[in-house]
Amino acid sequence: MYEEPILQVRNLQKQFGTGCIECRQKETRKLVKNFCKSCGTLYACQDISFDLYPGEVLGIVGESGSGKSTMMQCLYFDSDVSSGEAYIHTPDLAGKNIFEMSAQQKRFIRNYVYGMVYQNPVQGLKMNFSSVGNIAEKLIAAGNKHVGQMEATSKKLLENVHIPLHRMKEEPRNFSGGMQQRVQIAKALSNNPPILFLDEVTTGLDLSVQANVLDLIKGIQRDLGISMIVVSHDLAVIRMLADRTIVLLNGKIIEEGLTDQVLEDPQHEYTQQLVYSLL
Numbered sequence: 001m002y003e004e005p006i007l008q009v010r011n012l013q014k015q016f017g018t019g020c021i022e023c024r025q026k027e028t029r030k031l032v033k034n035f036c037k038s039c040g041t042l043y044a045c046q047d048i049s050f051d052l053y054p055g056e057v058l059g060i061v062g063e064s065g066s067g068k069s070t071m072m073q074c075l076y077f078d079s080d081v082s083s084g085e086a087y088i089h090t091p092d093l094a095g096k097n098i099f100e101m102s103a104q105q106k107r108f109i110r111n112y113v114y115g116m117v118y119q120n121p122v123q124g125l126k127m128n129f130s131s132v133g134n135i136a137e138k139l140i141a142a143g144n145k146h147v148g149q150m151e152a153t154s155k156k157l158l159e160n161v162h163i164p165l166h167r168m169k170e171e172p173r174n175f176s177g178g179m180q181q182r183v184q185i186a187k188a189l190s191n192n193p194p195i196l197f198l199d200e201v202t203t204g205l206d207l208s209v210q211a212n213v214l215d216l217i218k219g220i221q222r223d224l225g226i227s228m229i230v231v232s233h234d235l236a237v238i239r240m241l242a243d244r245t246i247v248l249l250n251g252k253i254i255e256e257g258l259t260d261q262v263l264e265d266p267q268h269e270y271t272q273q274l275v276y277s278l279l
């Protein structure tokens with residue numbers, strides 16, 4: 001169905017703490033969930049490996065604390081990995097482990113390859129800039145210089161996410177949660193990223209607003225064919241958006257497969273609990 005993966009992640013590990021003799025060797029480490037009682041080190045992500053294909057939506061689901069956001073933060077370079085590799089298969093970047101790249105190369109990836117929508121719009125937006133200014137900031141980072149063109153692009157993006165243009169000069173701090181998320185989505189799309197990360201983007205929104213934001217994301221995916229990684233604790237979000245799904249528990253992948261398959265016929269006991277608790 002798909003060609004080569006656009007993103008390959010191999011053995012991503014993120015630990016908080018230095019580890020000790022009891023837990024440094026992964027083959028023999030004894031943890032309570034993902035926590036070493038001897039030294040207090042927490043293994044938030046353990047040996048996470050997956051491929052993301054062009055145009056695919058990959059869902060990452062798991063309970064609070066399972067390591068979803070940490071994994072996303074590592075891939076987006078908000079946080080350093082403890083170990084592991086990831087490869088982006090574009091002509092400029094192929095063959096190089098992105099975690100070992102220089103700060104300048106990582107900036108290039110953030111500006112040209114990645115888009116990010118955070119759960120909390122405060123992380124993704126400058127609340128003291130106008131909405132149009134927020135988008136211009138990203139366009140400038142991606143090398144745009146022409147003010148007229150940037151304004152036209154920003155307007156189009158805001159229109160696409162249904163922000164009334166008479167409000168485009170307003171600071172997002174005045175907007176509702178759903179509107180803030182829509183401005184974040186417009187900003188994240190402004191550099192035409194081949195890869196978009198969405199971290200719990202509907203959590204905390206009213207149900208009707210959630211439905212609007214999910215429809216918007218679904219439409220964007222259908223129209224633009226961007227590869228997406230969607231992190232959520234909510235199976236309804238995953239069911240609606242994701243082609244394939246990975247289930248995380250205590251920082252480890254415990255199940256993965258086509259979303260329908262994972263949700264209709266869960267194999268792992270934890271996934272079964274997750275799915276059946278909704279019925």
Ligand SMILES: Nc1ncnc2c1ncn2[C@@H]1O[C@H](COP(=O)(O)OP(=O)(O)OP(=O)(O)O)[C@@H](O)[C@H]1O
Binds near residue numbers: 069
């Ligand atoms: N900076 C940090 N220092 C220490 N521990 C951390 C840090 N950031 C995250 N953790 C721990 O790592 C684990 C994974 O957290 P993470 O936020 O990735 O989980 P999550 O699945 O995204 O959950 P949630 O949806 O509640 O954010 C948690 O136990 C969390 O307490």
